[in-house]
Amino acid sequence: MAPYVLAIDQGTTSTRAILFRADTSVAAVVQQEFPQHFPADGEVEHEPEDLWRTTVETCRGAMRQAGAAARDIVAIGITNQRETTLLWERSSGRAVHRAMVWQDRRTAHLCAQLKAAGHEKLFAAKTGLLLDPYFSGTKLAWLLTKVTGAAEQAARGELAFGTVDTYLLWRLTGGKVHSTDATNASRTLLFDIRDGRWDDQLLQILNVPKSVLPDILDSSAAFGTTDPDLFGAAIPIYGIAGDQQAALIGQACFAPGMLKATYGTGCFALLNTGEKPVQSQNKLLTTVAYQLGGKRSYALEGSIFVAGAAVQWLRDGLRIVQSAAETGALAEAADPTQEVVLVPAFVGLGAPYWRPHARGALFGLTRATSPRELAQAALESVCFQTADLLAAMKADCRDARTALKTLRVDGGMANSDWFMQRLADIIDSTVDRPHIKETTALGAAYLAGLHAGFFPEPDRFSEHWRVERQFKPHMDAALRERKLAAWSTAVRRLLT
Numbered sequence: 001m002a003p004y005v006l007a008i009d010q011g012t013t014s015t016r017a018i019l020f021r022a023d024t025s026v027a028a029v030v031q032q033e034f035p036q037h038f039p040a041d042g043e044v045e046h047e048p049e050d051l052w053r054t055t056v057e058t059c060r061g062a063m064r065q066a067g068a069a070a071r072d073i074v075a076i077g078i079t080n081q082r083e084t085t086l087l088w089e090r091s092s093g094r095a096v097h098r099a100m101v102w103q104d105r106r107t108a109h110l111c112a113q114l115k116a117a118g119h120e121k122l123f124a125a126k127t128g129l130l131l132d133p134y135f136s137g138t139k140l141a142w143l144l145t146k147v148t149g150a151a152e153q154a155a156r157g158e159l160a161f162g163t164v165d166t167y168l169l170w171r172l173t174g175g176k177v178h179s180t181d182a183t184n185a186s187r188t189l190l191f192d193i194r195d196g197r198w199d200d201q202l203l204q205i206l207n208v209p210k211s212v213l214p215d216i217l218d219s220s221a222a223f224g225t226t227d228p229d230l231f232g233a234a235i236p237i238y239g240i241a242g243d244q245q246a247a248l249i250g251q252a253c254f255a256p257g258m259l260k261a262t263y264g265t266g267c268f269a270l271l272n273t274g275e276k277p278v279q280s281q282n283k284l285l286t287t288v289a290y291q292l293g294g295k296r297s298y299a300l301e302g303s304i305f306v307a308g309a310a311v312q313w314l315r316d317g318l319r320i321v322q323s324a325a326e327t328g329a330l331a332e333a334a335d336p337t338q339e340v341v342l343v344p345a346f347v348g349l350g351a352p353y354w355r356p357h358a359r360g361a362l363f364g365l366t367r368a369t370s371p372r373e374l375a376q377a378a379l380e381s382v383c384f385q386t387a388d389l390l391a392a393m394k395a396d397c398r399d400a401r402t403a404l405k406t407l408r409v410d411g412g413m414a415n416s417d418w419f420m421q422r423l424a425d426i427i428d429s430t431v432d433r434p435h436i437k438e439t440t441a442l443g444a445a446y447l448a449g450l451h452a453g454f455f456p457e458p459d460r461f462s463e464h465w466r467v468e469r470q471f472k473p474h475m476d477a478a479l480r481e482r483k484l485a486a487w488s489t490a491v492r493r494l495l496t
Contacts, residue, residue: 007441017058030061040402042105046099070233077239077448078162079246085139107138107352108356128286137189161212182291183245239447244268246443252465263413267307282392283352302351302389306344310378320371330375330419342377383426384487410439425475
């Protein structure tokens with residue numbers, strides 16, 4: 001048995017390749033950032049070749065770092081930024097447009113038209129999603145409408161659509177495999193999460209031909225093998241899951257009622273609800289958590305569009321820090337008498353508001369406001385948004401009332417002790433940071449290793465999960481309530 005599973009973690013701002021051993025320890029990790037493109041307000045794009053190039057280079061780099069050859073890798077698992085939409089020519093593999101990133105808001109008008117036509121209840125009932133530019137379906141419809149000749153090519157069966165997992169799978173297999181898994185399919189606005197198939201009625205409404213869509217498989221399945229020329233020999237690809245579902249798996253949240261939140265560019269909190277989907281009454285999303293052996297498990301999800309991106313704004317936009325790591329120390333030194341509140345609606349507001357046209361605002365500025373208070377406001381904005389999500393989950397699902405006692409966290413922002421403690425204080429719950437922080441990649445590796453027999457069944461795999469540090473709430477209740485009230489007031493002012 002080969003000693004490694006290779007996880008490809010293709011994220012919004014960077015691509016990572018990580019080699020995991022059978023005990024889930026990390027043997028090698030290589031990461032590369034790539035450019036972000038902002039053609040206009042609310043538009044966010046990636047160059048498809050950047051996604052592909054960084055994937056191949058990081059995989060090769062991780063293999064070199066570990067001294068591993070292709071024969072030493074039992075399988076590859078892929079996890080990806082979800083909803084990001086690509087459309088390419090089947091004959092050449094050439095994308096007809098830059099990838100439209102999940103943050104892209106240019107289809108807000110189309111979503112408004114669909115709502116006005118009375119379609120949102122149908123989409124919500126079938127997909128568990130809301131009509132928002134966030135999801136892939138309206139992005140695909142935009143590409144087919146706006147790219148010259150795309151609709152005609154699609155009608156002739158010449159184009160292939162995919163989220164990033166599907167695009168990478170296509171490229172890795174030399175154009176032989178056009179597939180996705182149920183978790184990624186569930187984020188497209190085109191997939192019936194109860195029947196587990198592409199929905200003809202939704203496709204007709206969005207005018208999307210079925211011929212462009214990939215096949216849908218389990219999250220742990222035989223997806224094909226890599227082109228032997230890429231890594232020296234063919235390697236089987238046995239696992240695929242969207243990044244947030246992969247993090248849920250990597251956090252070993254297999255039991256209903258377990259809850260995790262990932263703090264990357266955005267923040268995504270998922271509550272495992274078991275084998276029955278829960279229809280939210282509080283504007284949360286119902287999504288496929290994973291599909292194993294043909295059986296789907298579901299989750300309630302709250303999506304925050306701007307989490308780590310608020311810290312990037314401090315660094316790259318305002319240039320008040322040189323690295324994200326500086327923000328915790330700045331926030332610690334903030335003046336406690338100031339109440340500066342940032343509502344980071346840079347690309348709209350996600351759950352539970354779903355206001356794509358909202359834009360960010362700062363409240364409570366004074367002449368004494370400094371980078372310290374701005375750093376605190378940016379970090380606290382993520383805490384406040386998390387509190388909104390957890391309140392909605394508690395209202396939607398009885399299981400959440402128990403789960404809210406403990407939140408398992410991961411993502412880049414989880415490395416900040418100040419942020420972790422403030423999060424525990426604001427949500428008034430224990431926050432557990434795991435020993436293995438690469439939970440998204442671990443989830444993808446687990447799915448691949450499960451199919452290969454490299455990793456055990458979920459119950460035994462859960463035994464590998466260990467807490468690295470636990471943060472318990474210490475904030476005075478009156479201060480917590482005052483801060484939450486200030487946040488609510490700021491959001492209300494922004495939206496009215």
